Amino acid sequence: MNPKKRLAGRFLPSRVYARWLGTVRFGLVVLPLIVFLSGSLTLYLSPNRYKSTAIFAYLGPRPKTEAAGLLKTHGVIDLAVAKLKLNERFGTDSMTTAEIVADSTKTSIDPDSGFIEVNVTHTQKDVARDIAEELIHSLDQYEKILAGVNIQPRIHAAQISLANAEEEAATKRQDLQRLISVRGDPAANPVAQLDIDALKSDWANSRQRIIDSQVRIDEAKNEIATLPSMVMIHSYPDISQSPFKKAEDSLGTVIWQSIALGLSFALGAPYLLELAFPRRRSNPTSPAKEFTEDDYEDLGIGAPVEI
Numbered sequence: 001m002n003p004k005k006r007l008a009g010r011f012l013p014s015r016v017y018a019r020w021l022g023t024v025r026f027g028l029v030v031l032p033l034i035v036f037l038s039g040s041l042t043l044y045l046s047p048n049r050y051k052s053t054a055i056f057a058y059l060g061p062r063p064k065t066e067a068a069g070l071l072k073t074h075g076v077i078d079l080a081v082a083k084l085k086l087n088e089r090f091g092t093d094s095m096t097t098a099e100i101v102a103d104s105t106k107t108s109i110d111p112d113s114g115f116i117e118v119n120v121t122h123t124q125k126d127v128a129r130d131i132a133e134e135l136i137h138s139l140d141q142y143e144k145i146l147a148g149v150n151i152q153p154r155i156h157a158a159q160i161s162l163a164n165a166e167e168e169a170a171t172k173r174q175d176l177q178r179l180i181s182v183r184g185d186p187a188a189n190p191v192a193q194l195d196i197d198a199l200k201s202d203w204a205n206s207r208q209r210i211i212d213s214q215v216r217i218d219e220a221k222n223e224i225a226t227l228p229s230m231v232m233i234h235s236y237p238d239i240s241q242s243p244f245k246k247a248e249d250s251l252g253t254v255i256w257q258s259i260a261l262g263l264s265f266a267l268g269a270p271y272l273l274e275l276a277f278p279r280r281r282s283n284p285t286s287p288a289k290e291f292t293e294d295d296y297e298d299l300g301i302g303a304p305v306e307i
Contacts, residue, residue, distance in 0.1 A: 011274065019279075020270035027266025032258040039254035051121045052128040052237035056136050058116055060143050060230035068107040068116050070142065071135050077101050079138035084130050101131060115234055125239045132237040143230040155220045162213035169206035176203055 017024050058067040070076050077098045081087065086097045106119040118135055122128040176199040183192040 011271065016270045016274050020273050023269050023273060024266045027262050027264075027269060029262075031265050032262035035258035035261050036254060039258065040251065047123045049121050049123055050125040050128050050240040050242075051119055052125075052132040052240055053120075053235070054118045054132040054136055054233065054237040055115050055235040056118070057114065057232045057234055058139075058230065059228070059232060064109055064114055064116060067139065068109055070139055071107050071116075071118060072102050072105055074098055076135060076138045076142050079141055080131060080134040083138065084134055086127075086131075089127065101135075104128070104131070105135065118237075120237075129237045129239045133233075136231055136233060140229055140231045144224075144227045147227055148224040151220050151224055155217055158213050158216040158220065162210060162217065165206055165209035165213055169203060169210060172199060172203040172206050175199055 058064050060067060062070075078094070081094065081097050081101065086101070087094060090097050090100065092100070101120075104121050106121075108117045108119075109115070110117065118132050120128045120132040120135070122131070176196070179192075179196055179199060183189065183196065185196055186193055
């Protein structure tokens with residue numbers, strides 16, 4: 001027989017499914033039942049999760065997509081974790097707590113209004129509400145910290161100027177005191193009085209530089225303290241009263257998954273088994289034995305006569 005025809009005949013559905021009938025029955029009955037029972041048990045034992053949603057407008061200089069992404073970064077999450085003391089509430093280390101918060105948080109942007117929506121899902125209702133609200137405040141704090149970092153060089157420069165002015169003023173004051181102790185004030189000699197007046201003027205200039213440097217420091221610090229808010233909360237999160245269920249967590253999804261998996265197994269597994277364990281080929285039939293006259297006599301019949 002042609003090998004191609006023999007191979008095609010080997011994989012005929014009627015032959016394959018008839019040979020592997022037990023596998024087909026397992027896929028249609030047993031496997032869906034196992035998947036359904038395990039999925040149902042998992043749903044029953046899984047703790048209820050609650051979702052809290054907060055909506056806010058971002059007023060900072062970043063693109064809104066970048067601002068929404070910051071809500072799931074360590075820079076923002078660590079601030080929220082510290083403020084809410086989540087390490088103590090969860091009983092975990094900082095890294096694990098940050099991962100829990102990041103995995104529980106989803107963000108989206110409304111294309112019409114531009115508002116950013118924050119969804120936090122957790123097994124504890126109050127924790128979900130607290131995280132959703134605190135993440136927004138932490139984003140605002142994070143942006144203010146970055147803005148303050150840009151102002152810090154001005155403060156540092158003013159502090160250096162203040163230190164130099166204070167050192168110079170102290171030196172000028174000592175020089176003036178020594179000169180007055182020697183020549184008196186007012187000095188008897190007009191030329192000596194001019195030296196005293198010059199030192200007084202230098203000392204006054206140094207004290208003015210101290211005042212100016214301190215003013216610059218105070219102004220920069222006040223600028224940090226009065227930075228405008230980068231967020232405006234539009235909708236505060238509430239404590240959810242009903243558990244949040246994903247589409248894949250429903251009993252109907254488990255039923256359809258068990259049926260689909262069982263049907264796929266019943267249709268595909270027999271062909272894989274047929275490919276892995278082919279039928280044994282039968283031995284070719286030996287040629288028919290040619291009877292002689294003695295053989296016919298042994299059988300008690302006469303030999304056929306040719307006509």
